Amino acid sequence: MSVSAVKERLIAALGSDYVHDSHEMRLVYSYDATPGMQAMPDLVVMPGSTEEVQAIVRICNETKTPIVARGSGTNLSGGTCPVEAGVVLTFQRMNQIVELDEENLTLTVQPGVITQEIIEYVEAKELFYPPDPSSMKISTIGGNISENSGGLRGLKYGVTRDYVLGLTAVLANGEVIKTGGKLAKDVAGYDLTRLLVGSEGTLGIITEAILKLIPLPETKQTVLAIYEDIDKAAQSVSAIIANKIIPTTMEFLDQATIKVVEDYAHVGLPTDAGAVLLIEQDGAPEVVARDMEAITKLCTEMGATSVKRAGSEEEANALRSARRAALSACARLKPTTILEDATVPRSKIAEMVRAINEITAKYQLDICTFGHAGDGNLHPTFLTDARNKAEMHRVEQAFEEIFAKAIELGGTITGEHGVGAMKAPYLEWKIGESGIQVMRAIKTALDPNNILNPGKLFFEKKEVVS
Amino acid sequence: MSVSAVKERLIAALGSDYVHDSHEMRLVYSYDATPGMQAMPDLVVMPGSTEEVQAIVRICNETKTPIVARGSGTNLSGGTCPVEAGVVLTFQRMNQIVELDEENLTLTVQPGVITQEIIEYVEAKELFYPPDPSSMKISTIGGNISENSGGLRGLKYGVTRDYVLGLTAVLANGEVIKTGGKLAKDVAGYDLTRLLVGSEGTLGIITEAILKLIPLPETKQTVLAIYEDIDKAAQSVSAIIANKIIPTTMEFLDQATIKVVEDYAHVGLPTDAGAVLLIEQDGAPEVVARDMEAITKLCTEMGATSVKRAGSEEEANALRSARRAALSACARLKPTTILEDATVPRSKIAEMVRAINEITAKYQLDICTFGHAGDGNLHPTFLTDARNKAEMHRVEQAFEEIFAKAIELGGTITGEHGVGAMKAPYLEWKIGESGIQVMRAIKTALDPNNILNPGKLFFEKKEVVS
Structure with missing residues (x-):
């Protein structure tokens, strides 16, 4: 069925205010936060209820029209890019x-x-x-x-x-x-x-x-532990867990990230440090106080050059916000920022960071690495330029090696960003051929016409005729 | 393929020590903890490794032989009863x-x-x-x-x-x-x-x-709160949660269960009480002490006639063991004990217990009700006799009404025991026809020959020709 016929049916179901096909609107929903991915949808629809979503899906299923449902598109895996065109479904009207x-x-x-x-x-x-x-x-x-x-x-x-x-x-x-x-x-x-x-x-x-x-936990405390090198930071993470303390947060920033974030947020990060850990604990006041004392002692024993407690909630919030701004801060330096989320067992963090640095040097790239040290979820972030094809090719090769290393260490290709379109070629590395078969079988059983976000998760090997 | 041919292939894969077809062995694995369910398997196999499990499954898949994998069979839903015969696979040798x-x-x-x-x-x-x-x-x-x-x-x-x-x-x-x-x-x-x-x-x-x-939490404290009626116990549960305290455990026993358990375990339960709550909190000593003080106060305010703290770990353990023994204690009174686990939102517990008591009276049955009040997971337990067909029919009708009431209150037909063979006819009440379709589609996609524990979860409506 033609796009205009689908459009007419959607307008009949939703009203013309909520079915768009202007170039501007299609452009707005042609990409998400993932660099280097863009594809134009045919239509953008804005349902106001479950019933309207049902009507849209029925029309799309009958006409075999792809549907990409999306929120703000902050995923970094191309998960909401409409790679096979069709309809983008947004939830602005269902926000209660x-x-x-x-x-x-x-x-x-x-x-x-x-x-x-x-x-x-x-x-x-x-x-x-x-x-x-x-x-x-x-x-x-x-x-x-x-x-x-x-x-x-x-x-x-x-x-x-x-x-x-x-x-x-x-x-x-x-x-x-x-x-x-x-x-x-x-x-x-x-x-x-x-x-x-x-x-x-x-x-x-x-x-x-x-x-x-x-x-809601009653209180929260925040400390910043400063290290000369990544190994001592990683040893601190292990020592804290080994002492049966599970902090709310243990965020890691490497030297390059510290510089970039400080330059952006001006929160007093030590730009000459090799690594920092931002550690937070929440809970009952007595427990938080006791845990924080133990954490400070353990970080110092493992070689932290200083462990500073945030003096106020404002100061703590500034540190937290600075950490959350790491990606935005990196994005100021180069036209293209590609952030990944290879994840390893917690005990393998130092080894993984070393491997990332070796791979980066090998491919002559700029990288900032930060992430959630407590759960082994790292965000190696390449600062690059999508227009530089040669460098982009090296970035791709570097990521392949990073994924392979994460898998070798018992980790995964994605801890929290999803597979989307970007990591579909690597999913099999994590879950094997039998895992892919199971996932495909489930997908086919539930969506036989492959209308729901097609082109994601599963990699279609293209036949190359030479 | 004949059972003896399957047996020969299994012996070739596992060795004759681990493939059994004696009447005794088949009888042992013909039932689980679920009353009133028994079906003879053809063979019992005991693999020693993942590879041996693979060999068994391949043989069964090729020959379309059902496989029921099982542990100790303590489920109460007929989940491990080999209702379609075939092979029972046990894990005694894979216990490391x-x-x-x-x-x-x-x-x-x-x-x-x-x-x-x-x-x-x-x-x-x-x-x-x-x-x-x-x-x-x-x-x-x-x-x-x-x-x-x-x-x-x-x-x-x-x-x-x-x-x-x-x-x-x-x-x-x-x-x-x-x-x-x-x-x-x-x-x-x-x-x-x-x-x-x-x-x-x-x-x-x-x-x-x-x-x-x-x-491991550092400490644990246990209290027993005694009530004249179930409503006050339920109000205590709500008040504790409303005060932002999440105890480790909030177990409920009704009057009938208290009597039965005390007669069995002799731990000093008040046999004239309408209901008791066994409440435990674990964690840091300061927090446990503070929470327990608040819990005691709230239970008293809600009308507990007494709130007693276990004086020692031995005493606490005796109370806990008594609660865990509730089913065994009930099983002493009548030849057949049928325990269910209808579960409702926590706020609906009192209403659900009242409904259970009304339904029980309507069908003239004996019941003990106990369970996990904190998470709305109740265990209404009918004391009956499987040989009394008329009474068993009434038990079945009563359970249907209990399930229907649980669903009406926003609950589910099973909180922790599973669907198995027993609750397959009711699964649709919880998840609807579209839910059943999705589950069947997944099952068919992953197990097209229906060899893995057939006859469970999904209810096969038998055609009745009159």
């Missing part, structure tokens, strides 16, 4: 907090709510939604769920998956499923909730979510 | 703790390890594996994973799913997949780890698991 249930400690939300809005909304009630991706100021909860976003508090509190209790989703055939509920325990059949979480919009379109909340 | 990794806080285990062995093993190292199903003294970790077992500590610490980081599993085609790893974050493709957890052996056979450990 539906219900706070203080008895069951749940929050019901529509997919278009901004993550930070959720966090602030529940904190005002002394409740806590822990997942805090660096993009939380602009990312949507629907995107977070579809990508199973992580964040800085993942070490102690887990990731988005651990806070999704139930979902309403529209399947490729237009049917609605409701999974889970306001339930701490539910084993009625396969865990479709967690199958949808992190499925990157390829198995269903999430239209409502029930989130789990926990009580 | 493979590796404790103290740096990454993981424990790698084979499926046949007893849950309590894991708990004791890691606690000796001051580490903690929280999931503690009541059956933990005899249940295996493989069974716990396949059923996504809960337990008494689920309110604060979550369930088995939350502690499985990676799995090795044999698929229906004999291929091996390895999911996850020693990784706090991993979003490489669909979450196959959590799809396998709770899939009741219908999607793959788990042959190794990487479990997440956390630091």
Whole structure:
């Protein structure tokens, strides 16, 4: 069916205000935060309800039109780039907090709510939604769920998956499923909730979510530990865990990142240091005080040249914001910033950082490495220029070697950014041929016409005729 | 292919010591802990490695022979009863703790390890594996994973799913997949780890698991709150949560259960009380002391006639063991004990218990109700006699009404025991027709010959020709 016929049917379902095909609108939704990826959709639609999402999906399924559902597009894996054209579905009109249930400690939300809005909304009630991706100021909860976003508090509190209790989703055939509920325990059949979480919009379109909340920790303390080299920082991470302390956050910045961030944020980071750890602990005041004393002692024993406690919440917040701004700070230096999230077992961080530096030197590239040291989730970030084809080719080769090293160390190709289009060629390295077969079988069973975010997760080997 | 031909092929793969078809052996594996279910398998096999499991699965897949993988069979849903005959696969020979990794806080285990062995093993190292199903003294970790077992500590610490980081599993085609790893974050493709957890052996056979450990809480305190009626107990549960306290455990016993348990365990339960709550909190000493003071105050305010703190760990353990023995205690009174696990949002517990009592009176049955009040997971337990057909029919009707009420209150048909064969007819009540379609599609995609634990989860409507 022609695009204009699909458009007419969509207008009949949604009204003409919410179906767009202007060049400007298509351009706006032709890319996401991933560098070097752009593809024009044919149409942009803005449903206002689950029923309207159903209508869109039915039309697309009948006409075999691709649908890319998206939030703010802050994923860094090309997950929401409409690589096979078709319809982009956005959730601006479905951006309501539906219900706070203080008895069951749940929050019901529509997919278009901004993550930070959720966090602030529940904190005002002394409740806590822990997942805090660096993009939380602009990312949507629907995107977070579809990508199973992580964040800085993942070490102690887990990731988005651990806070999704139930979902309403529209399947490729237009049917609605409701999974889970306001339930701490539910084993009625396969865990479709967690199958949808992190499925990157390829198995269903999430239209409502029930989130789990926990009580807000009473207090929080922040320290900055400064090191001459990465090994001592990594040893500190291991020593803290070995002492049975699980901090809320243990963020790592290498020397290059420290310089870039300080130049951007002016928070007093030591630009001559080899590495820093930003460590936070939250909880009851007595426990936080005791843990922080132990953490300070352990960091010093492992060779930190200084361990400074943030003197106020403002100072702590400045440090946290500086860390969250690492990607933006890097992006100032070169036209193109490519950030990855190879992840390794915590015990392998120092080895992984050394390998990243060796690979970077080998390919003569500029890199900043930072990330979540507590959970082994690193963000090696190449500063480059997409117009320099030769350098971009070396970046690609370097990333392949980084992924291979992460796998060799028992890690994964992506800790929190998703596979999307960018990492599809490498998924098999992590999960093997049999894993790919299982995932493809699930995809085909649930979306036989391959309309839901096609071109993602699975790599289509192109036949090369020479 | 004939059973004897399958047997010969299995003997060729495993050796004759590990392939059994004696009447005694088949009888032993013809049932599990579920009352009223028995079916004879043709063969019982005992693999010693993942490779041997692969060999078994390949033979069964080629010959379309059902395989029921099982641990100790403590599920209460008929999940491991070989209802379509075929092969029962047991893990007695795969019962090793493979590796404790103290740096990454993981424990790698084979499926046949007893849950309590894991708990004791890691606690000796001051580490903690929280999931503690009541059956933990005899249940295996493989069974716990396949059923996504809960337990008494689920309110604060979550369930088995939350502690499985990676799995090795044999698929229906004999291929091996390895999911996850020693990784706090991993979003490489669909979450196959959590799809396998709770899939009741219908999607793959788990042959190794990487479990997440956390630091062992420093201290624990236990109180017993005594009430004249269930409403005051339920209000106490709500008040504690509303005060932002999440106890480790909040177990509820109704009057009938109190009497039965006290008669069995002699731990000093007040047999004239309408209900008791067994509440535990663990953590740092200061926090536990403060929480317990607040809990005592709140229970008293809500109308507890007494709130007694266990004076010693022995006394606390006696109370805990008494609670865990509730099912065994009930089983002494009547020939047949049928325990269910309808689960509702925490705020609906009192309403659900009242409904259970009304339904029980309507059908003139004997019932004890106990369970995990903190997470809304109740265990209404009918004391009956399988030989009394009329009464058994009434029990069935009563359970149908209980399930319907749980669903009406936003709950589920099973919080932690699984669907198995027993609850297959009711699964659609929870997840709807579209949910069943999705689950069937996944099952068919991964196990096209339906050899993995057939007859479970999905209800086959029998055509009745009149």
